Amino acid sequence: MYPLASLRITVVCGILLAADWVKEGGAEEISEPSNSVNITIPSLPPPVVLVQPDFIPVGANYSVYCQAARHFPNMTLSLYYRELQSASPEELQLLGSLTLEGTDTVIRARLPKIAAGERVEYSCRMEVIYSQRLYRSPFSAPATATAEEAPVRLVSQFQGPVCAGKLQMFAKGSWAPVCQDRNQGPSDRDAVALVVCRQLRCGDVHQVNPTSSSPAHRGELFMGPVECSGKEANLRECSIKGLESSCYKGRVLEIVCSDFLPLPTLSVLGYGGASSVYVYEKHELEISCTLSPQGKTDAAFELEVRGQTIFTGPAMHPGQSVSWRLDPPVSPGEYKCYAVVYGFDYRTKSSASNSVIVTTGPWFPPSPGLIVGALITILIGVGILVYMCVCRKRKEESE
Structure with a gap:
């Protein structure tokens, strides 16, 4: 040296x-x-904190996980939290710590039902004892548990209606289309639609269709799959898997509730609201179908007899009607009309109107005037006979 x-x-x-x-x-x-x-320079990587499920409806339980990047001897994981409801959240509070044994790298905290409006932020850190010295990692990136009210809506091309369209649920600050698994059958879709129509106060389920996700949906989050019994008051009470990045293997639900398509009314000119009419075989018949003023959108009409469509009408506004003139010979049978709405992925047809049974025959029924005249004549004749009998009886008694 x-x-x-x-x-x-x-x-x-x-x-x-x-x-x-x-x-x-x-x-x-x-x-x-x-x-x-x-020469080893100690630098512990921060652990990762994760909230599961990622979608937590109001009143649901959830879990928080803290996971180390890898196993270290003498490792302790600590979980911290703070509530975010106030404008100035408090400092992180210790929720709990656990020294891991063996090769474990994860701790889990099970949390009770989350209340409406509750938002809690979680973070965790790691401590390792090495050569009689204590090393601490930085805090993990935070993860937030939010109680989701999860309102639903039905979205369509029509202005104003809220009772028909593709199903969406609001979660994580945005509206997400609800994606159902391809393996779910019609009864599963009907149960979801029943809950949605009830939650939106739109009556019963009229129609539910599984549709492919459109190009406009690509790149956005999807909610689901959703499983309901049909008895739930809100969709968030159903079993919901959570948010997904695509709906490639599923279908977006399109639901039409009964209040979107009120029943049309069928009537026959000259017969008022009669449920059955008789028509002379050489006479014509005029039938009218009216869309209820409480309708939510314009609709076209179809007229059926014996289950076969014989006429169609143009789109009309709620409260308007369309009429069909049936030339002789009029086909007998049960007549019904339907309101038809175009603009959904599937053709949407209302329930049937009231039915009118039409019968035809070769005899010509007398006019109401003739019938009334005949009745008056008969009554006058009966009165005269009674008068004559009374007078004769009195005359005999006087003799």
Whole structure:
């Protein structure tokens, strides 16, 4: 060793490659490298915190996980929380700590039912004892548990109606289409639709169709799959898997509730609201179908007899009607009309109107005037006969 020398250390990525003694002053003289020594600089990576499920409806239980990047001996994971309801959230509070045994790297906290409006932020950190020294990791990135009110809506091309369209649920700050699994059958879809129509106060289920997700849906989040019994008051009370990044393997539900398509009314000109009429085989008949004023949108009409469509009418506004003139010979049978709405992925047809049974025959029914005249004549004749009988009886008694 030189009497006046300094130590030059070469370190790459925290590893000492070599140490050389360098003579001070004059020409540089370097000794042979010493043996290599590894120097470990402690740096614990932060753990990861995760809230499951990612969608938590009001009143549901949930779990919070804290997971270390890898296993360390003598490792302790600590979970912290703070409530976010106030404008200035408090500092993180310790929820609990656990020293892991064996090769475990995860701790889990099961939390009770989350209340409406509740928002809680969670974070965790790791502590490791090594060579009688305590090392702490930075805090993990936070994860938030939010109580979702999860309102629903039906979206369509029609302005104003809320009782028909593709089903969406509001979660994580945005509206997400509800995606159902392809394996779910009609009864499963009907149960979901029943809950939605009840929640929106739109009556019963009229029609529910599984439709493919449109290109406009790509890149957005989807809710589901959803499983309901049909007795729930709100869709959030059903079993909901959570948010998904696509609906490639599923179908978006399109629901039409009964209040969207009120029943049309069928009537026959000259017969008022009669449920059955007789038509002379050589006479024509005029039938009218009226859309209820409480209708939510315009609708076309179809007239059926014996289950076969015989006429269609143009789209009309709620409260308007369309009439059909049936030339002789009029087909006998049960007549009904329907309101038809175009604009959904599937053709939407209302329930049937009231029915009118039409019968035809070769005899010509007398006019109401003739019938009234005949009745008056009969009554006069009966009155005369009664008068004659009374007079004769009185005459006989007087004799």
